[in-house]
Amino acid sequence: MSNEETLMSDFLRKCGGVGVIDGGLATELERYGADLNDPLWSAKCLVNSTNLIRQVHLDYLEAGADIIITASYQATIQGFEAKGYSSEEGESMLRRSVEIACEARDVYYERCRGSSTDYLGDGRILKHRPILVAASVGSYGAYLADGSEYSGDYGDAMNLEFLKDFHRRRVQVLAESGADLIAFETVPNKLEAQAFVELLEEGINIPAWLAFNSKDGVNVVSGDSLAECAEVADSCMKVVAVGINCTPPRFIGGLISTIKKVTTKPILIYPNSGESYDAQLKQWVKNTGVPDEDFVSYVNTWCEMGASLVGGCCRTTPDTIRAIHRTLPSRSDSTPLVENLQSEAGRVMIKTT
């Protein structure tokens, strides 16, 4: 086992076998009133709403998240330059995204120290535990700001070197920013998975995960084979988990089975709410096809199938994460009954079968 893999297995053991990832950061910023209708999407808040970002990280920690993902999903040096910032200013905002998450973790630990109980009557969890900061790197399609991360179609002229050059400096800056790991998210095709893995091999000194997205429950969104994409991730010693994010919950079970066949690395799952993203309007629209029921009731099944990191992506909220924390047997044992009775969110989110 590499040092990186040991870090993740130790972390998961301390989590009781399953780690909880946070929920949608950007869409939660929106729920608080942030306007993300901008080519920078949530990275716009790195310019003018850093306190709000810290607050949302704290909300997720108090909901039971063991891993918080930074606001850098759509933060690219090229994207900041297009807005008139210098490359130094762009790099500084990347670093700031990690600092904000670290500050939230410090504030959280302080609150834990000051609290006489782990589980508060209002549903907040103030339990001292290992918390990781994952520096988000969204795909090239995210930077394009036209929803390309849900098509994975970058045109015939795209190539590996272009993608590596595009992401290189950003990945280096985030790797040296104090984050515990890099979260490559919403990876839509095999070429970009290869680019990320090759960049990691260029002397990046922190671990990473790769999370792909799917819109058919079989392949990644570009149509590339999920098994082949997961194999690319599996081939890299720096990669400590492989999985799926921002994908409708109804597809998750089948996708876990596919990934499990090609890797023994921990599998991570953080689905979205099942709604679709309209990149023109920059709005989420209800799915007119098969409805996605609240996915929390499936979390333990996904864990039995092999997932060991579970959370939510776009349009999931701290209530989703609180419900995930509660439904995990290794966590809910310590939840006093009074908390379950008092939380409206808990009653709504956790279905009994």
Ligand SMILES: C[S+](C)CC[C@H](N)C(=O)O
């Ligand atoms: C994960 S998607 C909802 C992020 C936003 C998209 N890249 C856009 O800029 O419209």
Ligand SMILES: N[C@@H](CCS)C(=O)O
């Ligand atoms: N983790 C991202 C979304 C990925 S699709 C965010 O919420 O900022």
Ligand SMILES: [Zn+2]
């Ligand atoms: Zn998402």
